[in-house]
Amino acid sequence: MYVSSLDQSGAEVTPANKTLPLVKDPERLNQRLKEIPSEPGVYFMRDASDRIIYIGKSRKLRSRVRSYFRDSQKLSDRIAMMVKQVAEIEFIVTDTEAEALALEANLIKQHQPYFNVLLKDDKKYPYVCITWSEDYPRIFITRNRRIGKKEDKYYGPYTDARLLRNILRLSKRLFALRQRPQPLFKDRVCLNYDLGRCPGVCQQLISAEEYRKTVQKVAMVFQGRAQELIDILTEQMHKSAEALNFESAARIRDQITGLKSLNAEQKVSLPDDTVSRDAIALAADEQHACIQLFQIRAGQLVGRLGFVADAQAAEPGTILQRVLEEHYQTADSVEIPVEILVQHELPDGEMLAAALSERKGRKVLIVAPQRSAKAEMIEMVERNAEYELARTQRLSDRNEQAMQDLAAILDLPDLPHRIEGYDISHIQGANAVASQVVFIDGLPAKQHYRHYKIKNPTVTAGHSDDFASLAEVIRRRFRKFGEDPQLPRVGNPDWPDLVMIDGGKGQLSSVVAVLQEMNLMEDLRVVSLAKQREEIFLPGESQPLETDAEQPGVQLLRRLRDEAHRFAVSFHRQQRSDNLRRSRLDEISGLGYQRQKQLLAHFRSVDYIRQATLEQLAKAPGIGDRLAKEIYDYFHPSLD
Secondary structure, three states: OEEEEHHHOOOOOOHHHHOOOHHHOHHHHHHHHHHOOOOOEEEEEEOOOOOEEEEEEEOOHHHHHHHOOOOOOOOOHHHHHHHHHOOEEEEEEOOOHHHHHHHHHHHHHHHOOHHHOOEOOOOOOOEEEEOOOOOOOOEEEEOOOOOOOOOOEEEOOEOOHHHHHHHHHHHHHHOOOOOOOOOOOOOOOOHHHHOOOOOOOOOOOOOHHHHHHHHHHHHHHHOOOHHHHHHHHHHHHHHHHHOOOHHHHHHHHHHHHHHHHHOOOOOOOOOOOOOOEEEEEEEEOOOEEEEEEEEEEOOEEEEEEEEEEEOOOOOHHHHHHHHHHHHHHOOOHHHOOOEEEEOOOOOOHHHHHHHHHHHHOOOOEEEOOOOHHHHHHHHHHHHHHHHHHHHHHHHHHHHHHHHHHHHHHHOOOOOOOEEEEEEEEEEOOEEEEEEEEEEEOOEEOHHHOEEEEOOOOOOEOOEOOHHHHHHHHHHHHOHHHHHOOOOOOOOOOOOOOEEEEEOOHHHHHHHHHHHHHOOOOOOOOEEEEEOOOOEEEOOOOOOOOOOOOOOHHHHHHHHHHHHHHHHHHHHHHHHHHHHHHHHHHOOOOOOOHHHHHHHHHHHOOHHHHHHOOHHHHHOOOOOOHHHHHHHHHHHOOOOO
8 A cells, every 4th residue: 555645746835836726726736646646546635724625536546536627527516616625635545446445435434524425414314233342232223323432333224213123122022132221230130130131241140252142143133134043043943952952942933933023024025036135226306315225135125224415416326336335334244245236327336346245255246227127126216215305305395494584584695504503501600511513404413513611710610601601612613714814714614604602692792702803703694592582683783683483494593502502411411420420539549530430431330339349349440459449448448
């Protein structure tokens, strides 16, 4: 692998021309393009602020990068906007196309470039998470795939949340799994153990190795391998019966019966029912693309996954390719089918097929069928995508109406694409924090949420100052724009179209004063929303706007305000809880912050630490005999 930063080229680079977009500096652009090799790899596009705004891959780097700057090349509006901002290009050469594919996926996940955000993370569809990073893995449903650790596995997203909950409920009934995220009791099992629903994970009555074998069976259900699991259990049932272990055989029989019920309603079949297939198709309007992916195993539909993408970001084939790349990126090799049916030809289909074949250990075909039963399968998937698009359009129309109404209320020149909301939370000044929440096109964009701990030394327990706290947060949020007047504002994806402050005229005035000091008020629209009467205040106006609390635009601001309040309060409670838990531990000599975290993670609470024996404390991670005695003596002082 070869890594290159093109800043090291022979061309003279001055601060003036380095920040100039390449399209406005043809000489430097030609120099950059000549330095890019015709080998497989990954390329980076950076803007004038040195931020990565796009990451791509190609079998031939030079040809792909050159295509962006050809006048004859037809680019989407989104990519054309990106090209105008590119001030620098970098690349990484890889040994194989499969390596380039994997590297691109990892880099996009790490940097989250703005123009790579094709799939929308709107928490519409749920995932199943198995926490393989833990000795005793948990299984739960989540709508946020970006939490957890690298070892954890996510399956989905599933379009039918009710069916998903039923599958998980049935799995917990068929297999003895941990039922609680945290133990109910410190030194004994709960009722779930007596009922046979849990193997006694809290007291480690089952080894981690044996428990993980049980979870692996459940994972096979979410991998679309239920029939394979049934075959394995059937063989185990026969062996148990031959060994006269009829109780075990009966338990396995019940598991097989339950698993068969999962597939009882599936009607989809293809002539060749021995081949595992995935079929993917989309339906799109001018804004949204709804993608459906059907998983067919042994002639049965075992999974139906859904994705939402920005229709303007790319052509249909590119969207389908990105969905498949992201979906298979974290999939085990056994989950990859030997045949993938696609609605449109993929731009890098051969590259993706080669990478999947290498991972699976056998040839994987990607086919765009034109006739026969396979084409009918794609048509069925497309019809389901059209139904999902209709649902998405109804939600989008509601948000569009709300944004239009809000633009009319505030006399905005355009619809407020990005709206930010701010709130402060504390108890009489103690543990003061702030929240920044972001709505994009009327929907929460949680990947852009941010917490702030208030650093103002005058804000302490017993002395609160919401005005000063809001001023501090706004200064920190927009500092980079105030320090760099050349940094693009309007049109910048990180620049809000509207800022809403939770509060009245006083809170708004403190924020306006800071923005005026930073020379940002000319380009930034700021309002406040008072709680009592849901009144909207504008800078410099003594009276609120005449609005109805129930009209769509005001309701949108209320949803934003309530989300900012919820996010601030939850962070404040977390900070307060952490401080309360650590207040007594801080007094123990030699017990620093990291060891406190390890101790609390092991015992779950200070009360359990106080009740622990000297031997139990010494076995805790990061503790040891000497520190264990310090902790034990602190909670059990001598009476001498």
